[in-house]
Amino acid sequence: MFRHSAFRSAALALAISLSVGAPAAFADNAPAASTPAAVQRQAIAKGLYELAYSSTQNAVFVASSGGFGDDAGPSQVLRLNPATLAVETRIPLERKAFGVVLDDAHNRLYVGNTVDTSVTVVDTAQNKAIGIVQLMEKKVGKDGKAAYTHDLRELVVDSPANRLYVTGHSSEGSALFVVDTTTLKVINTIPGLGNAKAPGLALDAANKRVYTSNLLADLVVVGTDANKVVAQHKISAEQPMNIALHPDGKRLFVTDQGSEMIRSYMTKSSAGFTSKHPGQRVLVLDRTTGKELASIPTDAGPLGILLDAPRKRLYVTNRDGGTVTAYDSESYQKVATYPVPTHPNSLALDAKNNVLYVSIKNGEKDAKDANESVARIQL
Template sequence: MTPSPRTSTLLAAATALALGLSSLAHAQQAPTVATPAATATALPEGVLRRDLARGVYEARYSQAANALFVASSEAAPDTKGGVIYRLDPLTLETRGQTHTDLRNFAIATDAKGETLYVTNSVERGLTAIDAVSGEVKGRLRFEDKASDGTYYGPRQVILDEASGTLYVGGVGAPGLIWVVDAATLTLRATIGDAGKWVTGLLLDPAAGRLYAANGDGEVLVIDTTTHAIQHRWTPGDGKEYLLLNLAHDPATHRLFVTDHSKGATVLVFDTRTGKVERSLPVGDSMGIALHPARKALYVTHRDQGTVSELDADSYAVRRTWTLPPNPNSLEIAPDGKALYVTVKAPFNKDYTASALESVVRIPLE
């Protein structure tokens, strides 16, 4: 069943807020949009930036396909469906496209990068795509409704390869997490009472834990065997937080969580105690990725229009890249030699993208 215009609009708004993406407060009338660039623009220090499409969300590297896959909702007027772009990981040139009947948002892959698992947030779907052939292998449509009667929008998806399980966060109130069989795309279980909007997800396979961030300022600790919520960690300072994305350093028992609300920080939780040991004064924070070999923490700052590299031990800022208008998600290449960034543009009033959105490659050698 196709969502009504009202449902689609509400889902788009809720998804935008939960993702911490292009500002609704600065929504504008639709301007003239340039034609996508065929090649990337060279920036200082070997950085490449490619204006790709309207509606760019997450990027994932597939070793099996030797490609960077980018999910796009094709957020343009009178456009139905989305595209999965296959980019050359060195040049960002397009090597292929998979046109999908639903709009695409988040991506997860298996360890070899053979299968892409893509969320279709507005149309409440989860789609499996063969990374090599581009063929759609299967789909699941979620039927759960939030307390206001609207359908939940699937946001982030993460794969527990050992158990063949996909976890998908649902945007709505109260939030939920779907537990899905990765081979058959059938629903195994639903984890409810997950707070307002489930935003970020992160697995700790060694501890048998799933961490989930939410709009109530909580980090949920979930047992991956029983799917029971074991703990609800909060910053504990009485401030308002909308927690978004997570990164984990198991060697030092640190969980990094971004906030893009009044807190405007990166919180550092001790996973042994659930207590916040540091709040990093880096400003509004959204995407986050840890590079253990470089002892580096990468953070996107939407409002600042920048990406920062922090020393993962001292938290000192090593480098800052200016990538306006709204840096969004991060992906580190498997060999650790490149960082990929998606860059959003503000929404128009109808939730289409006001400009072409970009993919950036930052060399880390």
């Protein structure tokens, strides 16, 4: 099991970077096309995390925590011009911003305030924050100090059903928060996501299922109609991160990061743990059984994942490799590599214009006060 206090500082950076396998089934037999000319990039602000593209507003929205420490900048959501990446509007926030999910039909962007265990609601038409949903209250620990028992990572929204789902991390029991987006109230907290960080989150609204992954190599399925965990499968990924669902209803794609930091911690802290696979791949799973259908090798440190099913394209951010890689989602062959150093993080797609947006974190060699970046890739 993961002890929360010990694992928090190391895994939180991974969790919000938004941070028992078979042999790889698909070799990278031919060099993939590298197309840096298709990439434009703009330094935006400190502490960039997730982003979203709004077709309604024709804008890119990106969360900026401002960073940490005495030289931290303001927390804000930045509205970017989708063609030039110029900042058009700065939307100030009271709390630090990390994960985001867009409800374009209702002109709302939901922003995860990871360290405050809350969600800020942004009106994308008015370009302003309109509320905060507190997901849980602080509890007093054995040391006499009040603190949140869970921190946050991913958010998904079911717009027609007026529901927002948010994963809450705790090594003593991760949970799924359910928010009514009409009242902006928490209506349920569903336990059972595992006693470990639960990085992955994906919604199948039509079939009333939420899929989550955790760092105990579990795929946990929540029934949004039953309001409880309805299935749990051991999977062949030691470090399952972000999830993408195929609309065929059968397949699930999950990044298996292969972080040496996490592997080292698990070896030291989890009795009997033996690493069986180096990760650095995307696993294709049967979402009903968790069975491995394919293993797709990636560049180092795969994290973010996005499926463009109509075009049969799967995109992956390789955090340590400094690239975004594109794959044919049917043959699983690599079709392109886009260099975006240092640490590409999350993805958003303008499906109409076939443009991919990427948030990019700085590395240790970048200036401490340097702004982080967003890249625009014309596919």
